[in-house]
Amino acid sequence: MTQGSRYDLLVVGGGINGTGIARDAAGRGLSVLLVEQDDLASHTSSSSTKLIHGGLRYLEYKEFGLVRKALQERETLLRAAPHIMWPLRFVMPHMPNLRPAWLIRAGLFLYDHLARRELLPGSRGIDMRRHPAGAPLVDSIARGFVYSDGWVDDARLVVLNALDAAERGATVLTRTKLAGAVRAGGEWHAQLQRADGARLDVRAMAIANAAGPWVGQLLHDALGRGAHHSVRLVKGSHIVTRRLFDHDHAYIFQNPDKRIIFAIPYEREFTLVGTTDVEYHGDPSQVAITEDETRYLCESINRYFKRKITPADVCWTYSGVRPLLEEEGADNPSAVTRDYRLELDAGDGEAPLLSVFGGKITTFRKLAEEAVDRLGSVMPIGKGAWTAGAPLPGGDIPGAKFEPFAAKFANEHPWLPANVARRYARAYGTRAKQLVGSAKSLADLGHEFAPGLFEQELRYLRDVEWARASADVLWRRSKMGLHLQPGTTEQVAGAIDAWFARSPASIAQHTSSAIPG
Known part of the structure; x- marks a missing residue:
């Protein structure tokens, strides 16, 4: 331009x-x-709870139109990018003192039927004493419900x-x-x-x-x-801990203050917990979790899990400011x-x-x-x-079926470590072949900045995806920062930043031909 x-x-x-x-x-x-x-x-947009969902709790606020619109979009999005979005089953333990079972069943019936479903199974009741999702929970929880939504890599x-x-x-x-x-x-x-x-x-x-x-x-x-x-600015904060359970379901927990907290399998080795809803009046670019929010999320988890966590168990946190549409009479941030x-x-x-x-x-x-x-x-x-x-880039996976695609990609690149091949398939979908290019060995991928992060990927992220700094790579386009060895984060980030400084991208990249003035 x-x-x-x-x-x-x-x-x-x-x-x-x-x-x-x-x-x-x-x-x-x-x-x-x-x-x-x-x-x-x-x-x-990188600070969400990373869900493609209708918003079950919004039914309580009679947001039927919003929930229906969101439910209609779930499967459209799941088909558009099956590498970065996939179905996820949610377990809701029943706490009789918070919401009666009939009310939950009625809400889940609406959730199942407000929009057409083809990819996602419906809801059902479960016996927590027999279902695998019941094992990590306190013994007093005897029953619960399971329903479907979706997961997304938001960034x-x-x-x-x-x-x-x-x-x-x-x-x-x-x-x-x-x-x-x-x-x-x-x-x-x-x-x-x-x-x-x-x-x-x-x-x-x-x-x-x-x-x-x-x-x-x-x-x-x-x-x-x-x-x-x-807009009304509401801060949502999340914590990440080491894995709190071994199965592939997520949890949705009801709190006494009527808020909802999610506990979600995250990056294979971790559990994502969130979110808070706190009125925010500062600079949105400087938002950060507070000690009170961290304690609140830990306490919310501890009401349900046998294994208790403290702020010392938190590996990482992130916070974002949601610009919610201002309405009269919505004093509670959760109700906006x-x-x-x-x-x-x-x-x-x-x-x-x-x-x-x-x-x-x-x-x-x-x-x-x-x-x-x-x-x-x-x-x-x-x-x-x-x-x-229309699929998103990398989402043109046959039949929108990720697992067969990932297996084929790994078979076609047997020299890639299994975890790297799967990460490439997940992050880039069919574009993973473009990332790998003509490489035939790990040596062809260039310098390894961290386990599984090679120079070839940095070049791709710079030239194709606008990455310009270590944070763009480690915390947005991937979450590899979570997987770095303790004490090495600054060193790895510094090396990546130095690489970007030596190898700047052209400002002209990704530009179209403007209409002549």
């Missing part, structure tokens, strides 16, 4: 909603520029949406912020600022503000606009809707501005589709919705 380049759509925000909108719009033939002030998925989902957008012609610029934009001559004149201080002037027919926690700030500071809607609103500002023939308020990761594709449809009401868009049946 060059100074003065012109695009149909400038998307601000490299989280799940921004990349989803960029992908949808690029696939409809629009020239798209996506800018993200940091790395892709570096804030809210990779964001990257794959950005990659699909780029392969359909979009320009994607990370570490680039929108400094300001004004309407002039029926279009937006925008100034971008890169991390190195360089500035770029571009023009766009429309802007989509998908800045998440910064949606209001961007409107006020960079665009000089107000809005009818606003996870639905979204799209606000279109396009009066008197002015250049359109569409802002996204709220949302959840499960409904991102539908949100993006609706956003581009809304823009289509005020600007020419020649093609209709298309993403419902």
Whole structure:
């Protein structure tokens, strides 16, 4: 891209909603520029509980429309990327003092039938004294329920949406912020600022503000606009411990304060526990878990598991700020809707501005589709919705069946250690062959920065997936940071950062041809 380049759509925000909108719009033939002030998925979108779910607990708040929409999206997404998303069974122990069994059964019946299911089995009651999921739990728990939802590698989902957008012609610029934009001559004149201080002037027919926690700030500071809607910032924190149980089911636990806590198998060796809901008023980029939140999550787990945990058992934590749609009368952060609103500002023939308020990761594709449809009401868009049946990069796995694909990939690369072959298949799907390239041995993959992390993968992540630093690799595009030997994290991160400094990526990568100005 060059100074003065012109695009149909400038998307601000490299989280799940921004990349989803960029992908949808690029696939409809629009020239798209996506800018993200940091790395892709570096804030809210990599800090979720990593579930593709309808939101069982939202039924209690009578959010039937939201739950139905999310349930409809589950199987659409599971088919689109079976390497990074897969079905997961959830166990809910019954605690008679919290919710009666009839109420839980009624909720699960609704959950099973609000939307059509083909991939996911329905719910059922279980005897905890006989089911494997009952073994880790305290002896007083005699019965429970099992139901289905899905798991997602949230940060990779964001990257794959950005990659699909780029392969359909979009320009994607990370570490680039929108400094300001004004309407002039029926279009937006925008100034971008890169991390190195360089500035770029571009023009766009429309802007989509998908800045998440910064949606209001961007409107006020960079665009000089107000809005009818606003977001309420709610912090969600998670802890990761060593594996607390050996089976492949997840748990959903009811707390006396009516909150829900999940305990989920994570990265083979760990258990993910979360989340909290805490009102947040600080800088969203500086969010972090507190000691009180850590204790709360440990205590929540200890009500159910025989094996007790303390903050000393926590291996890793992460926190994110959820920009929830502000509503009147929702004092409890847990009761704030996870639905979204799209606000279109396009009066008197002015250049359109569409802002996204709220949302959840499960409904991102539908949100993006609706956003581009809304823009289509005020600007020419020649093609209709298309993403419902389209796989994401690497997701074109035959029959959406991951295990046979992973076995075949491992057989085709017998020189790869089994754990590395499986990780490549999981993270990259059919693109794993592109990562491996012509390599025929581990030596061909280059320097090994950490067990199973070779220079070849760093090159792929730099050239294809916008990775620019060790955190991009170790904590977002993979969770390999969790698997490093104690005391080696800083050393490995330093070596990776030094490699990126020696091998910088071209700014021009993943750019489309802008419309001549």
